[in-house]
Amino acid sequence: MPLTACLQPLLAEAAARQIRLPVLLQGQQAELLLQCQQLIATVKPQSLYWLGEQAPAASTQLKPGNNYQLLGSECDMLVVNAFSGFNADLVAASAGCLKAGGVWLLLAPSDEHWCQQPNPAHSALLPYPLDPQQHQGQFIRFWLSRLAESKLLKLTLNNNQLTINRTLTLPEYQSPATVAPPYASAEQQQAVAAILKVVSGHRKRPLVLVADRGRGKSAALGLAAALLVQQGKKHLIITAASPNAAATAINHYQQQLSDTPGLRFIAVDQLLLEQPELDLLLIDEAAALPTTVLKQLADRYSRIVFATTEHGYEGTGRGFQLRFQRYLEQTQSGWKRLQIKQPVRYQQHDPLEQLIFNSFLLQQPEIEPVYQPGQPMQLRQHQHKDWLAAPEQLSAVFHLLSLAHYQTQVKDLVALLDNPQLSVIALYQQDQLLACALLSYEGELAPELCQQIYQGKRRVQGHLLAQSLAFHLAEPQLASQRLVRVMRVAVAQPLQRQGLGSHLLTELNNLLQQQNIDWLGTSFGVSPALLAFWQAAGYIPVRLSHFADNASSEPSVLMLKPINGSKELVQQLNQQLANELYHCLQEYPANLSFDVIRKLVRPPTVTLTAADIEQLQLFAEGKRPYQLVAHQLLNWFNFHYLQLEPFAASVIAARLWQKQSWQTISQRFQLAGKAACIKVIQQQISRC
Template identity: 45%
Template sequence: MPASPHSELLQAWSQCRTQRWRLPVWAQGDDAFLQGCWQWLQSQLQSTDRIFWLGDPWPTFNEQLQVRQIAGQARQQLLGQECDVLIIQATSGMDWDLVAASMGCLTAGGIWLLLTADAEIFSQQPNPAARRLLSYPTDAAQHVGRFQHWLASQWQQQPLVCWNHCGLDNRLMAPTAASTVAEFTTPYASHCQQLAVAAIHHVVSGHRHRPLVLSAHRGRGKSAALGLAAAQLQQAGKTKLIITAPQPAAAQVALEICQRRLGEDTPSLLQFWPVDRLLAEQPSADLLLIDEAAAIPAPQLQALTESYSRVVFATTEHGYEGTGRGFQLRFQQYLQQHRPGWRKLVLQQPIRYGRQDPLEQLIFRSFLLDDPDTSAVTSSTSALQSHRYSAMSLAEQPALLQQVFRLACLAHYQTSVRDLWALLDDPSLLVFTLQQEDIVVAVAVVSQEGQLPPQLLPDIYQGKRRVQGHLAAQSLIYHCLWPEAGTRQIWRVQRLIVRPDLQRQRLGRGLLNFISSEAGAAGVDLMATSFGATPALAGFWQSAGYVAVKLSTVPDQSSNEYSVLMLKQLNQSEATEIGALQQYFGQNLWQQADIIWSRLDPLLLQLWAKPVAEAWSCYDQQLLQLFMQGQRDWAQSSMTLKRWLNLHFQALPAQDATHWIPLCWQRQDLRLSVAELRTLSLQLRQTACLADLYQIQ
């Protein structure tokens, strides 16, 4: 007589507990069947079990159980939280970003129960939770995307337990010898963690300016390693220990571990400092620990690296946080250039659960969070071909989707499961690739925007309404005072990335040319792009024919960069309007450089600013000559020097521009003392560009 589904499930659960695995169960059926599954599971739980519930709540049949409802806004609060049972009630829609975030909360031996309709129905269901990522006018309550189709196709191939009306299908793979936990020494939870703590000690005792990067998937104990090392260093006599993180909660594990290791009678000297306060006050420290470093903007990490000689960065390079690839590509390149003695240690061994944990494999493969493919590409790029796809169609091409998404992740500082979800659900998205046969070497994700109903335009123009998506179109209507732009057909390049090993070969420019050609054939009026502005990026887009028309007034929190909107006209009918926008933007940028954009990179001002023309008088000529001869100081000559800069800023070498523009346009001299101004005057007189150009007639 065959075993019942309940007994089979208990057997699988027991096997997972033995291996310290989490058990993933996908229950499929109608509401009555699914509620029966939940009712049976309750009968197996204890009142001490910690239960998290995602999705619409059901009645709790067992009143002794404490079920915690997790809503979308609690996503960041899940960091560091733990549960024994995780229920995903996805019969009427689900926030898949939250699902991926919650995966790390489930502890070893726990059960992950996903409740959906039958697989075929689930694949074709609208998802109301997608309303935050679908561009107007797509209605999430009616639209059938391809993301749930992708998930269902993945889950039918992954190691999990399928539970439906027909019974139980256990697809869990038998454990191998490698899944057993390696030997380690107390107080460490793994051999990897022991190596990490030793490496932290070496940062303190070794040469200065040799930072350590601890990298790991979630659940590997990197935060605990920070706390253990801090406690040991305090016991060894180190008294100035600082930890920082993007949020206080992200440092809580390290702080608690440190205090627990020291004992109740010994106060911990490990102090938490917010990043902004740490940069402002710069207290001295024997060691600076930075947890979740990938979620801190690279410019702030660089500033901390310059301010402190002994630093440890702990970060998740893969996982739902999605910031790790940006950290690896941007900040680690900075370390390579400025701290060549830096070291990296990767913690491979899980602590919160066992090796080869099936739930971790399920989540990473389903949401494409595992390590990217590194297929080799021949050195010749002559055989490359350009392709255009509807983003939603990639759900039917898994190998292509994996390459596209993993490469697209490199183009943005923060990427999450939501980006993959949008790619497969939003019908407004297009994907363009350069491929060498089946290998993708460059990717662009393009959003189709504009062509809004005329009746919407007045409300958007007056700031009474915004619709989902259409970033460029609505910015042109509201910020640039161009309501007619909302009726135009606009393609906005969301992301553009070339494989790092093939960059600087004009492949990105070639892909942009292909996109422009496709856009022109489709009757598109404008190309647009928006990104965190740096001189290199802005120069690239400007050389591709894009002009800046708007800049944010505050830096982005994740990148610490100002966001710029750039346009490229595809027909002459827009030339007059875009030219006027560019002129107004450049003059406004110059006029308010010392008020709104005092922190902007001066090279961006040199690229975009358009000073109002001023006459150069005989008085200016005399004063400039007196300044050059050391007979007038900076304070007496500042307005003349500003007028000189207005005439010659475009001719300045970058090295000189980074001195002159902050002083004359951004008014950084307001923060200098009299002695500093005197020194500055001497330095400016020695500037080669001024000596060559001061003979103005």
């Protein structure tokens, strides 16, 4: 029986029941492609998405990095050709585009052959010197084991003979609650009402609209915009990481008011540059934008709707929840959060959505661990080869890592299974996971290669710590030593601030001493709390990046802890950082927190003479201009900066250390010009 004859009745049934049809077709590539072409010719999808090679001319071929361009887009058929590689991130993200009645067709070799072949689509996850054309990881074997627990139609094609290996029973159609057009669900109607309230209610009470894919979130933005234009609102803007991400909202607006302009797209950089006056700002797929950009928009506009997908395969979606929503809580406590749960592209128990959630570990467990202080805990180290025999532990670790970090993607799950340099140490109590740390074993590079990295001639994948030590810190010999980088530390949410993270790092230190590791290192978006945590654990800052990270909006700090390495050398590197910061602080991000600066910098101190002190007192009394005492002020501040009020110290550091203009300082600290800034300095001198 041909593939078309097998699938056509199922596709008709899938359309009637409002679900998508997941199909795994295995065999020889040439045969499968021929059958797939015949299916496409018969079904005639209006929109065909294709992952992998051999894409038909009429299809949209999805490429790595397309994840956010997919948001809001739709297709009638989605084919994944896994013969030339299987990009897990792209597979997970693209599945949400498929509409009800469509087929998700995975073309693959037999299980045995698939597990034995390399996966070049994940070559960016493999460390030097592994060859991605030769390396066989564990992810495909793990994923197939998860697929075996999922509902799908599994077929084998051999010499044009189609065999059904596993049947698929489609869920019964569940009619959603009836709502009046143009709404697709009652929850969507509630979302539109909430958007309208952002405009009519109090200022500075933004709405965060959250949903998994296919819930009608973007459509709600467009429907609400149409109602607002009908009410006389004329200044409505929608922005997103790309025009494609806003297309669904704009399409729904135009369906309601095809001849009435009112909602238009503006790119984020243009919006920040022009800063037009608005009745409402809509941000679709907000999690795709850097946190620093979201903060700027929240500060500038008083009526905003942030719509976002927060699931794991959306990458920085976790950053939106962990960092940006926390910022809203601190600055605009009246913000509201509304979640849409009812799917509108397909019904609630759609087998493809369940397959994607299950096979990529995207469903978070509801059971929280219980910690009993004083009771024994166990430390376990998991290597990449251990996970297949411990899938429950892998699931628990991946979920904890994703909850505790702002930038988790499906590829992080892949890396755990495919990258032999990655390891996890986990803290358990009565088999409950309390905390864990993700480690990368690095270094031990050949001396010649270390020199090439130092000279800027080479970069090596998977050795971030070794490379930074050789290139940025000009210590190439360290890249040949045994290094471990702590990539993430995660403690279960209800158990935080009970010392478990610190205990885990102590146990890690003891473990790596036994393994004869020379150096421990870590790198993260710097904040005062995180810096204090790592310093308390014995880690010493040795480098601060010159640019803010897009996801965290903070520059990264690199910290080292000698295990068997030289303590004198790490102290020397720390002193170099302190000196560089003092002399070149203006080369670092302008909004770098003073709470961070004061923990890293060590200014030179000069004893002030009686004449210096007299000059400063006259300045404080308004009898000397600033420019006449600038030098004495610098010496005074270098001596007193730790004792001053935090706000005032931040203002003075911005001028004397960061060399910022009075205008910049006034805007940054919301002061009324140069005179107000100088007044802050004068008051501090008077109090010392």
